Amino acid sequence: MGAFGINPLAFIFVGHPNGSSNNCSMPRPIHATIHTSALSHNLSRARQSAPDAKVWAIVKANAYGHGIELAFAGLKSADGFALLDLDEAKRLRALDWRGPILLLEGCFDARDLEVCARLGLWHVVHCNEQIDMLAAHKTSQPHRVFLKMNSGMNRLGFKPERYRAAWTRLNALPQVDEISLMTHFSDADTTKGISAQLRAFDAVTHDLPGERSLSNSAGNLRHTGALAARSDWIRPGIAVYGSAPDYPEHSAGHWDLQPTMTLGSQIIATQTLQAGDTVGYGSSFTASDAMRIGVVACGYADGYPRHCTTGTPMLVDGVRCRMVGRVSMDMVTVDLTPVPNAGMGSDVTLWGRAADGAVLSIDEVAHAGGTVGYELMCALGQRVPVVAE
Ligand SMILES: *Cc1c(COP(=O)(O)O)cnc(C)c1O
Numbered sequence: 151m152g153a154f155g156i157n158p159l160a161f162i163f164v165g166h167p168n169g170s171s172n173n174c175s176m177p178r179p180i181h182a183t184i185h186t187s188a189l190s191h192n193l194s195r196a197r198q199s200a201p202d203a204k205v206w207a208i209v210k211a212n213a214y215g216h217g218i219e220l221a222f223a224g225l226k227s228a229d230g231f232a233l234l235d236l237d238e239a240k241r242l243r244a245l246d247w248r249g250p251i252l253l254l255e256g257c258f259d260a261r262d263l264e265v266c267a268r269l270g271l272w273h274v275v276h277c278n279e280q281i282d283m284l285a286a287h288k289t290s291q292p293h294r295v296f297l298k299m300n301s302g303m304n305r306l307g308f309k310p311e312r313y314r315a316a317w318t319r320l321n322a323l324p325q326v327d328e329i330s331l332m333t334h335f336s337d338a339d340t341t342k343g344i345s346a347q348l349r350a351f352d353a354v355t356h357d358l359p360g361e362r363s364l365s366n367s368a369g370n371l372r373h374t375g376a377l378a379a380r381s382d383w384i385r386p387g388i389a390v391y392g393s394a395p396d397y398p399e400h401s402a403g404h405w406d407l408q409p410t411m412t413l414g415s416q417i418i419a420t421q422t423l424q425a426g427d428t429v430g431y432g433s434s435f436t437a438s439d440a441m442r443i444g445v446v447a448c449g450y451a452d453g454y455p456r457h458c459t460t461g462t463p464m465l466v467d468g469v470r471c472r473m474v475g476r477v478s479m480d481m482v483t484v485d486l487t488p489v490p491n492a493g494m495g496s497d498v499t500l501w502g503r504a505a506d507g508a509v510l511s512i513d514e515v516a517h518a519g520g521t522v523g524y525e526l527m528c529a530l531g532q533r534v535p536v537v538a539e
Pocket residue numbers: 208210254334365366367368385386387388389395
């Protein structure tokens with residue numbers, strides 16, 4: 151694992167061999183670019199929607215595939231960072247981040263409490279076993295905890311009717327310092343909304359002291375008013391990474407979010423097809439007329455979704471084109487009809503921002519592949535070199 155946590159090839163040379171460097175081999179042209187200024191923009195956009203709240207920048211899953219270290223460069227103005235893995239918390243401390251870090255799933259094992267104490271981590275408490283661990287924990291430094299309510303999501307947390315008992319138990323422990331109150335919405339991005347869960351939360355917590363943290367990106371952007379009074383800490387994840395939490399109802403542009411990750415590559419071959427010629431495995435695309443296609447150095451082993459098929463958008467030299475045929479492990483094919491001058495070495499943007507500023511939202515590509523922007527970011531291939539700009 152290199153300094154950036156993703157790939158030791160943090161610096162790559164993108165371009166063409168100029169002939170004078172005969173023994174310099176070129177890397178495969180695929181690369182991901184992390185846009186640190188876009189991360190900052192999106193973070194401030196999240197802040198705007200809850201100006202009085204503190205912001206947990208969610209950096210779990212290696213900062214949604216961006217790399218903790220690279221993402222941190224754009225997110226330093228967050229009030230805290232929230233994640234799941236102790237290892238990622240260590241990496242943040244290694245970057246000299248002295249502010250709050252929250253473990254969103256809390257401790258998995260009693261020994262984790264030692265690490266929390268050593269690194270000054272705050273942690274979620276979502277079950278009685280975690281309270282037992284705290285009660286048995288020997289420490290001179292009380293822990294700051296976020297007590298999680300299961301208000302209807304039914305993953306982590308105490309049911310509303312059990313919540314106050316958990317709070318009372320925690321509050322009596324010398325191992326526990328301040329208790330904050332937290333829940334998570336299952337439908338902040340849909341028409342079902344948050345009202346039932348919010349009612350359950352309020353009914354049980356209205357007279358409890360402590361800071362509140364309720365909303366992810368969708369809650370934050372779509373339910374700003376309803377949540378304002380209970381937003382001591384907001385928890386935006388996907389919005390910070392420039393993807394709309396409620397695509398296709400709204401686009402990233404609608405929410406004024408900028409792409410933070412570009413997956414770029416180049417055309418490594420072209421083919422001229424005649425009517426009736428087919429392309430790729432399974433011959434899933436058949437040319438109806440003569441046409442040129444480009445072969446792009448990017449496949450599912452790079453994290454490009456295999457479920458994308460003919461019609462998925464892609465930018466060639468910044469111009470919107472359509473993918474044709476199937477995605478294979480190392481290559482995809484693109485219809486070059488809109489860009490007659492494109493050829494070997496032309497730049498391809500699989501998602502993100504092209505050199506000329508044209509944007510192809512990761513949400514559009516994800517949607518074409520039957521998934522969400524979250525999954526594409528997190529699934530960026532190990533072999534893709536990542537650079538920041
Ligand atoms: C991942 C996560 C978030 C962020 O969710 P987004 O939809 O990416 O904004 C917020 N809160 C918790 C508890 C999470 O696990």
